[in-house]
Amino acid sequence: MSQTANNPAARAAPKSVLTLSADASRLHGRVALVTGAGRGAGRAHARLLASLGAAVVVLDIDADAANHTAAEIEQAGGRSIAITADITQRALAEQAIARSVELLGGIDILVHNAGLIYSMTGLENTDEANFDRLLQINVHAPMYLTRAALPWLRASRAARVIFISSQWGQVPDGHSYGYMVAKAAQLGLMKTMAKEFVREGILVNAVTPGAILTRMVPDEYIADECANIPLGRLAHPEEIAAAVAFLASDQAAFITGQVIPVNGGALMVGI
Known part of the structure; x- marks a missing residue:
């Protein structure tokens, strides 16, 4: 069994991740909006972007969670x-x-x-309402938000649109139809946006994590997940946030329409 499964302290981010914000002014003067930022990976994205100097909109359907993350950022300066x-x-x-x-x-x-995920079911047991809800949150919502934000993205000197998709949008696992289809569609949406807006200087990319240490992966499943990952552990939310921060930065000014896998090597073995 994985040491991560037996040791709750293993859920803490590695020190190397926690020092990623050495250049605390890298995103100074920019405004970032992160959806689902009340907890989990979204919270990590919001906190890291803020530590790099961005003013951050914490957008979440859960008011308490959103307020908590925003308060953490304010308390950190x-x-x-x-x-x-x-x-x-x-x-x-x-x-x-x-x-x-x-x-x-x-x-x-x-x-x-x-994002969210429902039951891990096959085609015959796929619930249509859940299937539709996953498309709404992963495809419709990004379309609505990006379209509404276009006037300001066009006015920005460093516009970035970053999708947090999933490795399962690239290599499906044979069940969880709503999640797999929604994440694959999300990547199609990203690439189409990237191609449309490239001449306007709006860079659009995606990060595709594997399993992350958030509440979406209960403790009892961690050992099984780790067994399928070449690096032998799950990602910490801050490690996904590091890829987001890179894509948001000037260092990524020549990258658009790309899918950045962050999965501990799982994709290379077809998981």
């Missing part, structure tokens, strides 16, 4: 606001963008992180 919205509803997504711009003056970085 960053600038953040919390917005609560169900971004699968177009009008609410548009209102969230408008409110962000009203309070922070624009949007430079848009991180489509919000």
